[in-house]
Amino acid sequence: MSSTNQIPAPTESSPSLGAAESLRIKQLEEQVAALRNSVICAFNQLLDLKDLNTGVHSTRLAEWGMRVGQELGLEEADLQNLEVAALLHDIGKVGIPDSILRKPEHLDAEEYALMKKHCEYGWAVLRMLPGFERAALDILHHHESFDGKGYPAGLKGTEIPIVSRIVCVIDAFDAMVSSRPYRRGLPFREAVRRLNEASGTQFDSVVVRSFLSFAEAEISTVFAAAGTSVSSAL
Numbered sequence: 397m398s399s400t401n402q403i404p405a406p407t408e409s410s411p412s413l414g415a416a417e418s419l420r421i422k423q424l425e426e427q428v429a430a431l432r433n434s435v436i437c438a439f440n441q442l443l444d445l446k447d448l449n450t451g452v453h454s455t456r457l458a459e460w461g462m463r464v465g466q467e468l469g470l471e472e473a474d475l476q477n478l479e480v481a482a483l484l485h486d487i488g489k490v491g492i493p494d495s496i497l498r499k500p501e502h503l504d505a506e507e508y509a510l511m512k513k514h515c516e517y518g519w520a521v522l523r524m525l526p527g528f529e530r531a532a533l534d535i536l537h538h539h540e541s542f543d544g545k546g547y548p549a550g551l552k553g554t555e556i557p558i559v560s561r562i563v564c565v566i567d568a569f570d571a572m573v574s575s576r577p578y579r580r581g582l583p584f585r586e587a588v589r590r591l592n593e594a595s596g597t598q599f600d601s602v603v604v605r606s607f608l609s610f611a612e613a614e615i616s617t618v619f620a621a622a623g624t625s626v627s628s629a630l
C-alpha cells in the first residue's frame with residue numbers, strides 16, 4: 397500500500413505536511429491490517445460453526461506453514477497469503493453437504509466429485525475480498541499434485557503456486573496424524589514414511605524436506621499438538 401501512495405515532500409510553506417500524510421498512511425495501513433485480521437477471524441468462526449476446524453488444526457497448519465515459508469525464503473507478501481491459505485484453505489467446504497462431509501465410509505464417484513469442488517468454492521468466496529485475491533488463488537490450487545495428477549487444474553511442478561504446495565504438504569501430514577471419530581491417526585513415523593514416499597510425485601520434495609527438518613526435530617511438540625502421545629507414536 398505504501399509503495400503506491402505518493403507522499404508529498406515537505407515544503408517551506410508546509411513543513412509538517414509530509415509527516416501528517418505519513419501518519420495518515422500509517423493509520424490507514426493499520427486499519428487495513430485490522431480489517432484483514434477480522435475477516436480471517438470471521439471466516440474461522442464460520443469453519444467452527446460448520447465443525448470444520450478440528451481442535452487446533454488450522455492454527456497448527458498456519459504455524460507449520462509459516463515455518464516452511466520462512467525457511468524457503470518467501471517474501472512478506474507471500475507469507476501473509478500463506479497464513480490466510482493455511483487457515484482458510486478448506487473454507488469452500490461450507491458449500492459441501494453434511495451428508496458428504498460427515499460420511500465415514502468412502503465417498504462414491506459422484507460424492508467425491510462434489511467434495512473436490514471445495515477448492516473452487518473457497519476461491520469464489522475469497523476472491524471477492526480486496527486483498528485476498530492472491531490467497532484465493534493459492535486456496536484454489538491446494539489439492540494440485542506435483543506430478544500434475546491433482547485438481548482442480550492439473551497443474552504440475554512449479555506451475556503450482558508455492559503457497560499451495562506448502563499447504564498441500566502440511567495439510568496432508570496433519571490429516572494423516574490426526575484422529576477422526578472413525579479412525580485413529582497414523583503414528584508419526586508412518587506419516588513421515590508416507591510423506592517421503594510421495595515426495596516428488598504428489599508433494600514438492602523441497603517442501604517435504606523443509607517441513608520434516610523441524611517436524612522430526614520437534615517430535616514431542618508436534619505430537620502434543622496432534623493429540624497423540626510420543627510413546628505410542630514411536
Ligand SMILES: [Fe+2]
Nearest residue numbers: 485486538539
Ligand atoms: Fe482441502
